[in-house]
Amino acid sequence: MAKKNELISAENNITRKDFRGVFWRSFTLLGSFNYERMEGLGFLFAIMPVLRKIYKGDDEALKASMHRHIAAFNMTVAPSPFVMGTTIAMEEKAKKDKSFDVSSINAIKVALMGPLSGIGDTFFWGIIRILACALAVGFAKEGNVIAPFVLLLVFNIPNFLTRWITLFLGYEKGSSLLSDMQSSGKMQLFTHCAGIIGAMSMGCMIAMWISISCPLQFTLAGSEIVIQEYLDQILPKILPLAFTLGIFSFIKKNCKVQKIIAGIVVIGFVLGILGLISL
């Protein structure tokens, strides 16, 4: 830590303290989530103090820029400060250079949403969360009180670091970093490699964490038939795999998640009563 409140942008008097503000405000991104603008208001809330500094004394430009950032926005929350950093850098450019095409700001935001969400979801939901929960379950089963703290630390250390680091990374490198990575093909390679980790973990998790079994058994000609044993001979964990892939295919067909949940509730209930599946 050098100076407590060093200047980040001398031109607009933006300091490290302002960035700390954006960092903390980024935690509330989902606070006013809705189906129309999604995280729009949250995004505006996060960067509003900085926008006010940039457009000090130019109310019309400030209004225009605020309208830009309440627009629909939606992405995985952890790497969202990257986009906030990039946006601040572009707004500064727009203020300095009157011929700057402001519509490119939202275009870049939209372009960042997809790839960052893809990587963010893979890492935070697909890998870090599962790892944190898996470790914690081991402790919790024994009634060990450190379980919840293990979970929170394992998840939140990457969560906080990602936010803090990507905020500055987005501000300093921002759109150029992404376009460089995209044009050199590194972005695709990186996504592909993250996908490898994700895909392998997914396969493993489905086998380990979903327990669906068939309790059905009956006696036929004096010998006891246990259906689950036959299923295990075909492939262990075949039911979790089959149900997951079945639901996956419905999602692929753009079936609404609410409908899928309703379907699961009905089908699960009936199959459960019939004694065909259980935990």
Place this chain on the structure above:
Amino acid sequence: MNLLQALLVALVAAVSRSEGDWLGECKLREPVVTGFLVGLILGDVKTGLIIGAELQLMWMGATGIGPTAQLDIGIGGTIGTAVAIMTGTGPETAILFGVPVAVIMQFLNTLLLSAYSGVMVAADHKIDALDFRGIRLLHYFCGICTTLAYFLPTFFVMYFGNTVIESIVAGMPEWVNLGLSGVAAILPCLGFALLLNIIMEKNLIPYFILGFIPAAYVGFDLTMIAIAGVAVAIAWIIFMLRQNEGAKVSAASSSDDEWED
């Protein structure tokens, strides 16, 4: 359950939802955490943790990705654990109460999220008026509404529903139990299917199989970490091997944009 305990349990339910909104999805919603907190409030931390672990296993795949709502595991876990400890029963009761609560509250949640669309119109007006305080308050307003929508029902159910809950637990017919365990068995698949939808592409299928097979045959314990480790190694090697020919990769595959939905 006394007044203070009911208030505290309701607070846990509200926080387990609001952490996603206000604390950056810091995972206070996970059943291991809510189980611990509820156990602490009701004076039985150990049982709380054990029930939390059971619910956690069941909801391992409960992900909240994008605007697609699915399971409200925060309040489901909180109420489930509270009822199980209160009635002196086990994880089965927690599942019995937690699963329906998680499903119902998620539907309520979609209503809330639709309603907040109206707030956006007000926010547009505040921008034109340069009313910064108003914009802030609107952002907070949504959060306060959500918090209350979780706090109040939980409190009423916990404080006034004691006898009702106990008679439900005592008089639950076996077939409802069976049916709910069927639902509880399939629901986790949805979370994993949603994750697959984000991650999977055709050229990743071999890796998916590579992860599934050892875990299916060998099973539990450290496999998850071992497989994750192997996956990181493979990804790293491929990254290193292909890094220099990156230009070629992009030229070859630039036509089919991988992350475009």
